Amino acid sequence: MPTYDFKCKDCDKDFTVQVSIKDKSKVVCPQCGSKEISQRFNRLNIGGISAGGGGSSCSGGSCSSCSGCH
Numbered sequence: 924m925p926t927y928d929f930k931c932k933d934c935d936k937d938f939t940v941q942v943s944i945k946d947k948s949k950v951v952c953p954q955c956g957s958k959e960i961s962q963r964f965n966r967l968n969i970g971g972i973s974a975g976g977g978g979s980s981c982s983g984g985s986c987s988s989c990s991g992c993h
């Protein structure tokens with residue numbers, strides 16, 4: 924069964940669930956029970972950000988285009 928990473932829009936909790944794709948829409952936040960969650964995708968596939976960066980790599984003032992700095 925595949926795993927998916929989600930982020931809760933209500934309490935900002937990041938969590939991973941193991942669920943079949945047909946039940947993915949039924950996933951709720953394990954912390955607050957909210958259905959307002961968004962799926963997160965592997966950060967390594969976004970842009971040219973080096974793996975392991977924690978935000979300090981964006982000190983050049985380009986954070987407006989960096990999805991990892993919010």
Ligand SMILES: [Zn+2]
Pocket residue numbers: 931932933934935936952953954955956957
């Ligand atoms: Zn939540």
